[in-house]
Every structure is written in C-alpha cells, then in structure tokens.
Amino acid sequence: MVTSQQVSTGEAEGAAFELMANRRRRHVLSYLRGVTGVVSVDDLASQVIARELLEGGPVDPDSVEATLRHVHLPKLDAAGLIEFDDERSEVVPTRVERVNDPFDPATFEETSA
DSSP: OOOHHHHHHHHHHHHHHHHHTSHHHHHHHHHHTTOOSOEEHHHHHHHHHHHHHHHOSOOOHHHHHHHIIIIIHHHHHHTTSEEEETTTTEEEESSGGGSSOTTSOTTOOOOOO
C-alpha cells in the first residue's frame, strides 16, 4: 500500500526534477549559490548570457531577460529557492544551498518551460 507520505515525497521529487530540467534555471541557481544578498535581474541575465555564450550557439539577450522575468524566476520563487521582486527587478537567494550542484546530473532532460 502506498502511503500519503510516499506520494508527497514522489511529488516533491518530481517537482524538483521538473524545476531542474531547464538549463537556464540551472544557470541561475549555479550563479546564485556563490552570492549573498540582492542581485539585480540585469546582472543575473548578464551572468546567464555569459554562461550560454560559453556553451556555444546563438543567444538572444532580450529573450534571456524575458524568460527569466516571466518564466524561470517566478518558478524558482514559487519553489522557495529565491525571492523574486519583479517590480524592483531584484532576486534574493534564500534556499539555493539546498541545490548541491545544478549541473551535476548531466542527464537532466532539457525542457523549454
């Protein structure tokens, strides 16, 4: 018999994998693990752009900032890993240390969301 604790543990693991399945979110978390205090969205976008350029391929800076603001930062905020203030264009890492190494399992499947 499956207990409610097992179901909620499985749901939490599934949510964590879904959260980490996107490379851009992994870049955000990787950068934020090394900082304390407030980070501007512009600075964060610059860091993500630099990391994506190192990987090769085209990078659209406007797309990076837009997806950070409207997709990735709200998801990380909802997960409790950061505090995202869109009005002030600021991010505060709160629990990013819970993510050991966002790039460790290289087997994460890339998603667009």
